[in-house]
Amino acid sequence: MEAFHLLSRGGALFDKKRFKKDVQLFDKSKSQDKGKGVAKPATDGELPTELDFFKYAQGGSAKRKTDGDSQHKAKKARLDEDMDVDEDAENVGAPEEGEPSSSVPRQRVTAKGNNVPEALYTFAELGSKYNIPSRLLQNLEASGYKQPTGIQAHGVPILLEHRDLAAISPTGTGKTLSYLLPLFASLAAPNSGSNPEHGRGVRALVLAPTRELAHQIHNECLKLAQGRKWRIVLFSKATAATLADKNVRDKVDIIISTPLRMVAALQSGNLELSNVRHLVLDEADRMLDPEFLEQVREVVAACSHPRVQKAVFSATLPANAEKIAMDMLTDPIRVVVGLKDTPLPLIAQSLTYVHDDSSKLPTLLQYLAQPYNPPVLVFVSTQPRASSLAEELVLSGVQNVDCLHAGMSKKEREDAVSRMRKGESWVMVTTEVMARGMDFKGVREVINYDFPQSVQSYVHRIGRTGRAGREGKAVTYFTDEDAPFLKTIANVILQSGSTVPDWILKLPKPSKMKRREMGKVKRADAVNAARRIGRQDAIKKRDMIKGSQRRKERAMQPARRQRDEGKASDVGEDAE
């Protein structure tokens, strides 16, 4: 039981020091055939933002040949055509000038609301029309931003005109800059504390669901803040404490925070939000989940400035979340880029049948034994499963395995992200904590080791690849137990231009009763698995791996068959 608690807190099982020796051993023994099994890892350094980001808009040559799936490409092209037709037909966001000549997804954009400001397709236009400080435009250019993406072209003018906004745009299409650029432009200058227009205290607040994402947003802020003395605070216990000093507190410009951290600060009495004029909810649907909603409402209520501008952003916004969001906004404009709740066509998706949970590990090991594009992001459903899978991969000789979940210490989490950014992680095993917002430019492949629990989860997880116009690949394992949810995900895959085996689409829609039953089975399994993992017996675990490798033979047969079927059949026209 104690072991289980340790595990839940995280890090206990995947102890770097403990396994360092093993890792080094494996490094040496495998160093000769390193180049043959694993492609050179792509790092952020190899793909700087400035080179890659706007390939998406410009129709450039960022395309990589990840596989020879020409059907996928053909399908994708058809989808793009459809989108263009839609765009013209609706005459929304159809650009006249300055539009990059593009053969890449020019996704349909719809903007609904009162007096929708005109979209602007160059940052220069934005500069002249809205009088954006030249320094900000310089920083933009220095950071490599050349051409606005769809959401930037439409969203930035809306926010610059101080309107409320609900923005829905696919993963990796530049949502962060869509709200940060107008934020800096609207704030105009750092708060000196003596400018009556600026008032006293923090003027802008960005909320995000995870520490890692808040950190990443903060980094983006710093790029735009170059050369001016902006006070931008990444909220933590430590930085919150510095705000006890009123002189510091009064001059803060922007705070980036997670909701609960903000609530804690409000309750401590060290922070007031009555001067906040810009409030952004990133990953809005996640922030409006029942667990976050009360906290978020509390923060929103504390932003009592009469002219506070509110904006919500996400790639997914289910109806119930959208209702809550729209009720929070004043005379909002709703912008949708592409198709809501749909992955980018750039991501080649497939489903792999693995029979049951014990067949997953051998399937993954086989996958990693063949050439692959590191880093690979592997999603699992719980923290203990993340820790133990990472450990088992290390024990099996996989190189540069990392693990990241919220049960790990702050430092462990920061180190894991840092290794990921440096390209040192080749296989990153993680939970939902990494599913949203995280932008690792090198990620080419995502594996859903555990089936995602919702369409939203699926869309965000696989959206860690295929960012900023690059192509990506996403594989989702499914077991017999996942059957009730298979069809829903299959339809999402189909809608975004990948193919799925015909038989999956013919599955009956499961009844609510059945789904509930399956949920219980899964939960019981998860508990059992956690208990099993709790027994930290390395020998036993090795036996388990051997055992599952023996089972692999059988397991891989159906898996291969599924894959082949998936390639052979194009059932796209039958989409619901």
Add this chain to the structure above:
DNA sequence: AAAAAAC
């Protein structure tokens, strides 16, 4: 429908 994440 359920786990994860938030301090």
